[in-house]
Amino acid sequence: QSALTQPPSASGSPGQSVTISCTGTSSDVGAYNYVSWYQQHPGKAPKLMMYEVSKRPSGVPDRFSGSKSGNTASLTVSGLQAEDEADYYCSSYAGSNNLLFGGGTKLTVV
Amino acid sequence: EVQVLESGGGLVQPGGSLRLSCAASGFTFSSYAMSWVRQAPGKGLEWVSAISGSASSTNYADSVKGRFTLSRDNSKNTLYLQMNSLRADDTAVYFCARAPYSNSWYHSFDYWGQGALVTVSS
Numbered sequence: 089q090s091a092l093t094q095p096p097s098a099s100g101s102p103g104q105s106v107t108i109s110c111t112g113t114s115s116d117v118g119a120y121n122y123v124s125w126y127q128q129h130p131g132k133a134p135k136l137m138m139y140e141v142s143k144r145p146s147g148v149p150d151r152f153s154g155s156k157s158g159n160t161a162s163l164t165v166s167g168l169q170a171e172d173e174a175d176y177y178c179s180s181y182a183g184s185n186n187l188l189f190g191g192g193t194k195l196t197v198v
Numbered sequence: 199e200v201q202v203l204e205s206g207g208g209l210v211q212p213g214g215s216l217r218l219s220c221a222a223s224g225f226t227f228s229s230y231a232m233s234w235v236r237q238a239p240g241k242g243l244e245w246v247s248a249i250s251g252s253a254s255s256t257n258y259a260d261s262v263k264g265r266f267t268l269s270r271d272n273s274k275n276t277l278y279l280q281m282n283s284l285r286a287d288d289t290a291v292y293f294c295a296r297a298p299y300s301n302s303w304y305h306s307f308d309y310w311g312q313g314a315l316v317t318v319s320s
Binding site: 091122124126128132133134135136139140145177179181185186187188189190191192 | 235242243244245248257259293295298304305306307308310311312313
């Protein structure tokens with residue numbers, strides 16, 4: 089199975105909102121609500137930002153929100169801050185004991 | 199405080215073997231599924247393998263099936279990844295990651311280690 093599809097890059101100014109998409113198929117994103125999002129700063133380990141499509145772990149600012157429509161999941165970052173600049177990866181359970189990640193999106197706060 | 203710490207990375211020749219370890223602390227290790235996720239230099243994340251909390255089930259990505267073996271020793275709070283028949287495209291940072299449940303390893307990964315670099319080259 090192929091990786092989930094994410095835009096390579098996204099950008100926004102401080103205070104603005106930006107949405108990152110994650111497109112899969114009816115066998116993965118469209119079939120399960122096990123969609124997660126991870127933030128990764130350069131040289132660091134990924135950090136869980138969203139799970140089960142739209143649930144935020146403790147400590148993640150409510151500026152981050154998640155949603156899903158059909159085969160596409162989305163992560164929205166509102167009120168962009170400089171520290172939000174990072175790579176973002178989505179993941180989805182794909183059935184048959186397989187997990188897929190997206191290719192990653194580099195978010196730039198300009 | 200939950201911590202996971204990888205070790206065992208290094209340089210290995212194509213066709214060689216290496217064993218990664220992941221030492222866990224700050225939680226009841228046997229109650230959580232664990233996974234390895236790798237990241238090739240400059241590339242994205244790729245799930246490699248997962249094991250249930252009791253070690254009763256293991257799962258592998260097609261890219262490593264038959265070459266990698268995942269195991270855990272709950273008495274030592276340690277996860278192991280035995281990697282055989284290594285290839286150049288196995289070169290990556292290997293992250294150890296915890297799932298928030300014992301059996302639903304695919305739910306999400308709530309804690310990650312800092313990673314261990316594995317380089318396969320002659």
